[in-house]
Amino acid sequence: MKTFYYCALAVVALSLASAGGCSRNPVTGKMQLDLISLDQEVAMGDQAAPEFEAEFDDKVNNPVLQAYVREIGAKLAAVSHRREITYRYALLRSKTPNAFALPGGRIYVTAGLMTRMTNERQLAAVLGHETIHVAAEHNVQGLQKQMGVEMLASLAGKVIGGTAGEVAEVGTKIAGSMAVLSYGREDELEADSYGVRYMTKAGYNPYGMVELLAVLQSLSDAEEPGRIGAMMQSHPLTSERIEEAKETIDDLPGEHSPRAADPRAAAFLGMRTLLRRELGW
Ligand SMILES: [Zn+2]
Numbered sequence: 001m002k003t004f005y006y007c008a009l010a011v012v013a014l015s016l017a018s019a020g021g022c023s024r025n026p027v028t029g030k031m032q033l034d035l036i037s038l039d040q041e042v043a044m045g046d047q048a049a050p051e052f053e054a055e056f057d058d059k060v061n062n063p064v065l066q067a068y069v070r071e072i073g074a075k076l077a078a079v080s081h082r083r084e085i086t087y088r089y090a091l092l093r094s095k096t097p098n099a100f101a102l103p104g105g106r107i108y109v110t111a112g113l114m115t116r117m118t119n120e121r122q123l124a125a126v127l128g129h130e131t132i133h134v135a136a137e138h139n140v141q142g143l144q145k146q147m148g149v150e151m152l153a154s155l156a157g158k159v160i161g162g163t164a165g166e167v168a169e170v171g172t173k174i175a176g177s178m179a180v181l182s183y184g185r186e187d188e189l190e191a192d193s194y195g196v197r198y199m200t201k202a203g204y205n206p207y208g209m210v211e212l213l214a215v216l217q218s219l220s221d222a223e224e225p226g227r228i229g230a231m232m233q234s235h236p237l238t239s240e241r242i243e244e245a246k247e248t249i250d251d252l253p254g255e256h257s258p259r260a261a262d263p264r265a266a267a268f269l270g271m272r273t274l275l276r277r278e279l280g281w
Pocket of ligand 1: 183
């Protein structure tokens, strides 16, 4: 209720009632200030994508590997709360272990992260986590906080119907901001817990999320600072995320065992070998 009043007041103060307003978050049901339309969100992501991808060494140039990542992503997109989004999943060449979601539904995992995993449910977990950042609009809300609402509203206004120069400027600004955007504690825990629900609905053993978080933890223990991507530098600590994910799994209907082998592990390992060969690692 408090959030609703904050929203209403903020909309009046900004006189942006026609451009946006208060909406209910499709995943959590909480009220939030929402200044940009779906079309603007998609256009901003589309404009930012080429620069953003270049920043992480571009897409892996192998249609079999891209189709594999897309196929897992499609299962998660199919259970999303925000079906009006066209989710697009891709694998990037960067060696730094990381994963990202741009506004509008482009979701990426790096080769550096995929090669550290051992089965498909871990990959489904990371794609589920990033799908929540789009479905729950964490990235748009995060940009709103990072850039300020006026700046983001102004960029959103230019991205559709602006001059070519203005549209390009929007792409550069969004790509730069997304590359350094770090989500808050609450967003990360939400992405883990709803990500667990999405992957379970998509047919995966939810313990894939716990396994993924253990991979992230071993990386942050082992790697030199600066070599690890934003997904691993998050607050809260990974150990806390692991405990929270286990609690979410305990509350899920059905029986889930951390000891059950992933029936898709062999398919995953085949793809991992292909990826290493493709990149010459
Ligand atoms: Zn995240």
